[in-house]
Amino acid sequence: MFEELKKTVLKSIPEYNWLTVDQKEFVSKKIEKMKIHALYTNLSDLEKKENNSAIHRYTMEKFNYYWNKIHAIRARYLDRIRNYLSPSDVSLSPLPAFMPSAYYQRQENRIYVSAEFLQPPLYTDGGDISSKFGSLGFVLGHEVLHSISVIGIRWDENGNILNSEFSTALSNKIIAKTDCLQEQYGKDESTRHKVKKSDSLDEIVADSGAITMSFKTYKRLSSKLAGHGSQDPDATHKHDQSLFHHFAQ
Incomplete structure (x- = not known):
């Protein structure tokens, strides 16, 4: 799932016309080199x-x-x-360590995921592709997006913090693209006072990007699994709904 989500993000980067060629290359390189440390190793x-x-x-x-x-x-x-x-x-x-946890480590450009995620409601053995990407896929996508969000973008693909005009300009561009999210969350009394904070904004961007990338990945893989056969529109719609149902859980 992790590698498939990375593929989706990498395919989406060329569509970001508001980024320069150098900035797209930087973001792509960071996603390509990102690793994941899952489950227990000892x-x-x-x-x-x-x-x-x-x-x-x-x-x-x-x-x-x-x-x-x-x-x-x-x-x-x-x-x-x-x-x-x-x-x-x-x-x-x-x-x-027995509590479910997932986080992005900027200094390593690596995502850490504990084994406890592999239990309901986040993961069910034998679950279909829509349920997996609506739950665990969203969690992984959220952490992937942290690497290129408001705060994470200031570290390079090797985990080195950047204090340059390049990183500042890139971070400012990303912040400028969050106006719609700030406006939306600013209307809610419970989030209005948080939306201007960098760490809160970083979480909002990661959430928004994660569900988009998770859904795109699910649709791409579903089409691939279906092959050239015709798909029942009603069944497809139900599977799409299932993804968002598991996301909401």
Whole structure:
């Protein structure tokens, strides 16, 4: 999914006529070199972390995401209390690895995704392509877009921060393109005071771009899977609706 989303973003960049050739090349290079670190890479470390944490006392339920989350939060606070009582017994889960998390690391140009995303409602084994791109696809797309959004664009493809006229001009161009989003979110009382902040605007841009790129990727792959056969318009419409339904969840 990650590579397919990258392909969609790369195909969209030439359409951004408001970018110069050099700016398009910079953005494309950054997307091309982006990597992903998913799941656990060291099983022994994972087992040690969970065995020494309060989370080991709870049984995770495969299809009960919210119950699992309650257990995880409870375990985190038990670990914290235990650490206060016995400073020598350092808690292994101040930021629990068993909680779903995904984030973009600018200094590495890499996305980190934990294994806990592979459970409902974000992921269902055997789910169709629309459900996958409406949920997990959106999450991945959100992190991909962070790399070329208001803040992330100031780092190059190797994770080096840029303090140049080039990066400033590019960042300002992106901000200028967010006027419609600022106007829309500015009408809501709960978001009006946040919309001018760079970090909030960065999240809004990533959300907006993510659902667009996720939908485009889903449509491209759906057409590819269908081949040259005719597609039932009603079935296609239902699948499209399914993507946005899973996004809303």
